[in-house]
Amino acid sequence: MNFVEVIAKKRDGQELSREEVWHFVRGATDGSIADAQLAAMLMAICLRGASPRETQYLVEAMATSGQLWELARDFPELVDKHSTGGVGDTVSLVFAPWLAACGVPVAMMAGAGLGHTQGTLDKLAAVPGFVPAAQREEALLRLQRCGVVFARQSEVIAPADRVLYALRDVTATVPSLPLIVSSIMSKKLAVGAGKLVLDVKCGRGAFRKTLEEARELAQALVAVAKQAGVAVRAVVSAMDEPLGPALGCAEEVREALACLEGHGDARLMELSQTLALHALQLVGKSPVQAKQELQQALASGRARQAWDDLVRAHGGDPDPRVLPRSQQSLEVVSPCSGFVTALDGEALGWTAVSLGAGRRFPGDEVDWSAFLRVLVRCGDWVEEGQPLARLGWTARSLDPEALMVRVRQAITVGPTAPSPTPLVLQELL
Amino acid sequence: MNFVEVIAKKRDGQELSREEVWHFVRGATDGSIADAQLAAMLMAICLRGASPRETQYLVEAMATSGQLWELARDFPELVDKHSTGGVGDTVSLVFAPWLAACGVPVAMMAGAGLGHTQGTLDKLAAVPGFVPAAQREEALLRLQRCGVVFARQSEVIAPADRVLYALRDVTATVPSLPLIVSSIMSKKLAVGAGKLVLDVKCGRGAFRKTLEEARELAQALVAVAKQAGVAVRAVVSAMDEPLGPALGCAEEVREALACLEGHGDARLMELSQTLALHALQLVGKSPVQAKQELQQALASGRARQAWDDLVRAHGGDPDPRVLPRSQQSLEVVSPCSGFVTALDGEALGWTAVSLGAGRRFPGDEVDWSAFLRVLVRCGDWVEEGQPLARLGWTARSLDPEALMVRVRQAITVGPTAPSPTPLVLQELL
Numbered sequence A, B: 001m002n003f004v005e006v007i008a009k010k011r012d013g014q015e016l017s018r019e020e021v022w023h024f025v026r027g028a029t030d031g032s033i034a035d036a037q038l039a040a041m042l043m044a045i046c047l048r049g050a051s052p053r054e055t056q057y058l059v060e061a062m063a064t065s066g067q068l069w070e071l072a073r074d075f076p077e078l079v080d081k082h083s084t085g086g087v088g089d090t091v092s093l094v095f096a097p098w099l100a101a102c103g104v105p106v107a108m109m110a111g112a113g114l115g116h117t118q119g120t121l122d123k124l125a126a127v128p129g130f131v132p133a134a135q136r137e138e139a140l141l142r143l144q145r146c147g148v149v150f151a152r153q154s155e156v157i158a159p160a161d162r163v164l165y166a167l168r169d170v171t172a173t174v175p176s177l178p179l180i181v182s183s184i185m186s187k188k189l190a191v192g193a194g195k196l197v198l199d200v201k202c203g204r205g206a207f208r209k210t211l212e213e214a215r216e217l218a219q220a221l222v223a224v225a226k227q228a229g230v231a232v233r234a235v236v237s238a239m240d241e242p243l244g245p246a247l248g249c250a251e252e253v254r255e256a257l258a259c260l261e262g263h264g265d266a267r268l269m270e271l272s273q274t275l276a277l278h279a280l281q282l283v284g285k286s287p288v289q290a291k292q293e294l295q296q297a298l299a300s301g302r303a304r305q306a307w308d309d310l311v312r313a314h315g316g317d318p319d320p321r322v323l324p325r326s327q328q329s330l331e332v333v334s335p336c337s338g339f340v341t342a343l344d345g346e347a348l349g350w351t352a353v354s355l356g357a358g359r360r361f362p363g364d365e366v367d368w369s370a371f372l373r374v375l376v377r378c379g380d381w382v383e384e385g386q387p388l389a390r391l392g393w394t395a396r397s398l399d400p401e402a403l404m405v406r407v408r409q410a411i412t413v414g415p416t417a418p419s420p421t422p423l424v425l426q427e428l429l
Helices: A001-010 A018-030 A036-046 A050-062 A090-103 A118-126 A138-144 A159-171 A177-191 A209-226 A250-258 A266-282 A288-298 A300-311 A344-357 A400-410 B003-013 B018-030 B035-048 B052-063 B093-099 B119-127 B137-146 B159-171 B177-191 B211-227 B249-260 B266-282 B289-297 B302-313 B345-357 B400-410
Strands: A077-083 A104-108 A148-152 A196-200 A233-238 A328-333 A339-341 A371-374 A387-393 A411-414 A424-428 B079-085 B106-109 B148-151 B195-202 B231-238 B330-332 B338-343 B373-374 B387-393 B411-414 B424-428
Touching: A001 A036, A001 B035, A001 B159, A001 B387, A018 A050, A018 A159, A018 A371, A036 A177, A036 B003, A036 B035, A036 B159, A050 A159, A050 A209, A050 B159, A077 A177, A077 A266, A090 A104, A090 A118, A090 A148, A090 A250, A090 A266, A090 A288, A090 B387, A104 A118, A104 A177, A104 B079, A118 A148, A118 A250, A138 A300, A148 A300, A159 A177, A159 A424, A159 B003, A159 B035, A177 A209, A177 B106, A196 A209, A196 A266, A196 B052, A209 A233, A209 B052, A233 A266, A233 B373, A250 A266, A250 A300, A250 A371, A266 A288, A288 A300, A339 B249, A344 A371, A344 A387, A344 A400, A387 A400, A387 A411, A400 B249, A424 B338, B003 B018, B003 B035, B018 B035, B018 B052, B018 B093, B018 B159, B035 B159, B035 B177, B052 B159, B052 B177, B052 B211, B079 B093, B079 B177, B079 B266, B093 B106, B093 B148, B093 B249, B093 B266, B093 B289, B106 B119, B106 B177, B119 B137, B119 B148, B119 B249, B137 B148, B137 B302, B148 B302, B159 B177, B159 B411, B177 B211, B195 B211, B195 B266, B211 B231, B231 B266, B249 B266, B249 B302, B266 B289, B266 B424, B289 B302, B330 B400, B345 B387, B345 B400, B387 B400, B387 B411, B400 B411
Parallel strands: A077 A104, A077 A196, A104 A148, A196 A233, B079 B106, B079 B195, B106 B148, B195 B231
Antiparallel strands: A233 A424, A328 A387, A339 A411, A371 A387, B231 B424, B330 B387, B338 B411, B373 B387
């Protein structure tokens, strides 16, 4: 096959055949197609789009470019949850033990965090001794022990996605819908949970700014999952202000524990429960039944216990007292009295990264103790001098004055109360 | 400057600034931008297009990526002629000495020929001893001696174009109008003749198949030339059947000599004269005056003499008897009586290449003696057994039967006379 002709076909807006898409993905994986040709194809897809059929071919070819774990063969009720990336999104740490406590096994795979949102594996790495699974056998063992596996995305899973993602990153082809869908779904299919709950973020702090854009992505993801025989539900949720109050690794683990103990943040609990309800319905529970089971798991302490179990199964120490604590701290207070009118999630996320809570560049070291805790919510009334946020860090030498300015710029206080906005914007079955 | 953001701008259809376009071209030239990023930008330009302003920036940046010869400084009346590539297009070999005989200096630069059309430098290389100029000083010396310079496009001229052309070739971004325009015009501006005559081919044997497409290219080239202060005329000419009867290096030189001696092919003469008339008008002659001067140059033998002069000035032997002659030959006759209804220029061009008259791949050896001479024209009546074409070659071992089939497939004979089509389709001032 002459790949120049395949590029030309996509350039001219024609639909590629299954064979042509597979040739592209195979060439990316084994290096037989030059980067320049891959990049031209990516830009052509970015500008010409891809049909549902082409997207399906892409997903399948990328998923099978590496190992297929097929975990559902051993755990037919296995649920995977995926979020498109939000600030203060501690849901995974609440969702997994909560569902496990209801008897539903959970598998989640993640890569290293990058940018203004923290990665789930970085948060879990704050737990001393915690090691995510990297191989299928390890994943199965952990599922058998505790009903949960957190896995690290390694080179054996969808290697085509690694090659293509690295190219997309430098060729301005990241925002393409079919490329986003194939990147996400290829990894989901490679892991092979039979049930999937999606949380598509929407708003200023997210990749998709408008409800329409977020819904479009959610629909495309749902379509591909269904086509591949995966039972799926999707939620579109607001991501303007941070979801939970904690931004930072150990701090988010603490927040998750608070949720599992029944005294966590209300919004974080609301979204965790919404997603968990969908997961339970995917394994055949009625909405009423699902709600009851979740409440009982929480009230009985089983959800909290499931956390300790999953940490131990991953080699970690569940004692919350061993979580890293920051040695430097700063409290930022409100310069005036008024209503909190906006909390800029993206700006707060970057501030947390500057404390060491995340990575600006791949390979950056993460300070597990670093955090930014938001103490107010949009619509709250604050008095002058009232704390807006608390910051902590250990390793870096930072200018408290500059940090204070950044936080105050990200948290707007004004005379008029903002109109309240819902957290869950849409649910797709 | 972050080049990913520049790609994103073009991806989104925004106009690039002068600085951004120059950054792109500089990065291509010095290798500081990765091939994948250049390729993504080329595909984005291919699909989003480029404004006249962006095209102008591209041309300027590419022209100044290497040496600027500014030949017009020494020869203010200097004329350059460019054709977008046709089969049997011997015009350059007729045009240059003819104009020189009228006192108008001519400079033409070319690369090595590739594909179904032969390159002018390959044709001239059939003349024993002929060496094109590669440096500015050489070019000036030849212009002083004979009023004509044929120059070889080397790495000192528009090196950005070499890099980008090599990438376009493998990324299906060759057909982009602004990229074609910038490739052609950057080299013209680097040589720096102040006057330019363009011959844009149109038809089945050309890059631009329809009159509309060819006119669009001609207009874009004219606009860029004018913007750069170059006096310009453009002609759109038909390229379905071969322009002249000779396809092949030495054979085209012989055909050019026949034209300069007044007994050459009528169509070849018609287009050569049309382009020469425009050139003379660019240096201030009236149409009537121009026509008279061309006729006198031909009738007096000065045009024929100018050929010998230019060959000597380039180190060659002008004696036509030293031109290579083929040792193998084949005559293809008509299998039936009827009208010649079509001559497939592209197929005949490729047949000539298979004889050794051109290159399928860069680096292929050319057989200067190899040729295909078309003995009939569209609309001619031929009898069964009448010769349609004569083929000659030296080096290769070829199957005459297979060649005969190819030629007969390319020359269609049928019962109905085709409607005649004009050669010169449009003239742009």
